[in-house]
Amino acid sequence: MTTLSFHNRHYALVTETWRPQVNGVANTLGRLCDGLLQNNNRIQLVRPAQPGETVGLADNGPLEELLVRGLPIPGYRQLQFGLPAYRRLLAHWRKSRPDTIYLATEGPLGWSALRAARQLSIPVISGFHTNFQQYSEHYRVSLLYRPVVAYLRWFHNQTLLTLTASNTQQRELSRLGINNLMLLGRGVDCERYHPAHRDAELRRRWGAGNTDIVLLHVGRLAAEKNLQLLQRSWQTLRENQPTGVRLHMVVVGDGPLRPSLERDMPEARFTGALGGAELAAAYASADVFIFPSLTETFGNVVTEAMASGLAVNAFDTAAAHQHIRDRYSGCLAPPAHEELFLDNLRWLVSDTEGRRGIRMHARHRACQLGWPSVLQRFEGYLQRSCSPPRPLSEVVPGK
The missing domain is CATH 3.40.50.2000 (Glycogen Phosphorylase B;)
Structure with a gap:
């Protein structure tokens, strides 16, 4: 050599x-x-x-x-x-x-x-x-x-x-x-993105209690990011919300589609672009990461979410394909199969033990990606x- x-x-x-x-x-x-x-x-x-x-x-x-x-x-x-x-x-x-x-x-x-x-x-x-x-x-x-x-x-x-x-x-x-x-x-930096950065006060500002589920999306709010599926995901979950479960949606990022998304998702909280400690706290303070994009070369936000201990719901491409085992360290749907994407999301929200296991395995996998x-x-x-x-x-x- x-x-x-x-x-x-x-x-x-x-x-x-x-x-x-x-x-x-x-x-x-x-x-x-x-x-x-x-x-x-x-x-x-x-x-x-x-x-x-x-x-x-x-x-x-x-x-x-x-x-x-x-x-x-x-x-x-x-x-x-x-x-x-x-x-x-x-x-x-x-x-x-x-x-x-x-x-x-x-x-x-x-x-x-x-x-x-x-x-x-x-x-x-x-x-x-x-x-x-x-x-x-x-x-x-x-x-x-x-x-x-x-x-x-x-x-x-x-x-x-x-x-x-x-x-x-x-x-x-x-x-x-x-x-x-x-x-x-x-x-991925597994010290910067770490479950220890979970912030109860931040969750309270989002209106979320300790047992509520916070859904998170991080990324550029632009047409190529397939954000109509993010909107549909939120609508589907709100219409089929499991008994006793309170859901919250947080959207981190900025871009040309932000005004229309805010109009169509009035119950969601839009933070704008975040960085550094604020971004790390936002990741760690959520529970499920929704990533509908199909145009990524990689998708750094996927591994950042995994390092933060989130259950990622994504399509089977780019970073998600490379680093997630379906229903073990995240959930994967074949590209463009939106109904399976939504089914996976419903499962993550409704199955507490399944979600807990995925979050643990996601963090473990991300820590191998220095x-x-x-x-x-x-x-x-x-x-x-x-x-x-x-x-x-x-x-x-x-x-």
Whole structure:
């Protein structure tokens, strides 16, 4: 086995979303960047400037940030895409050449970074963090599906390797004709997300007593998240509420669909986006996690909920497929089988002992999913791409 030495490398990470923005891509990229810095690497972070920031170069020791111009995503002003920066990246990378470039997003900024890297013969690997090809249906632009798939296939096949979040995503991308796929996976912080953060006072503010059941959803409130099923789930449970059981719905997150959801679910409590200790307390203070999305590359909220000791009800895809055993550490329904999804939810609410066992097993499974092994794999892929003595597909760090 070849031993990889992780230190004193110079990597560039290109992304169109970054903390404090609240989404899975920003969360994952932050973790990966922090891990590289802790291993004494130099990092160039190329991203759009956020409100209040100035376009330009900010040198913070081992982390150098190159901020470029961006524009808000239509219909979703909380997020933005980076404008092309080909000439600027070309000039910067000629002066300060990274060993390898990691492209986390495929928008105009990622496209221009790919062009510049190819011009300078800098190795590039990419990550598939967002299932953009599935969004066309939800935003009523289904005619764009084929062009989007063709572009994503072209983009990722220009890179040495494309890293995926889950086995189901890897199979889907392979069917779309994307080559050189390798599993990166995701971790979860089991100290931050812990049942010990359960807060009786928070539950009281939600109107929930000690024996009441709090249903929780965490995520972006946008069309691609299948939130009509969240609404239907809440309505179904309220119409068929078990005798002696009081139910409460809490929705954490923000996005363009929040006003319509608040109108259609007036009994639910909407908190807006939460982070840090507030988010950890919200998870731990609930009982059942409802996750109806079918467009996830992974779904970090699933493993965060599991780590917090919640019973997760989800479809059998992405993180749920990879880490949940049906009716043992959560409940799974085949993708798009809404009636089984609802049946599972009714069972979780009505079966106290079954729910208690699932919550215990969920926490146990989540605690096996630490970030260190993910970071080791990521850095191994980056380092091997600098000067690969053998095909990247043969290198699986940590094995």
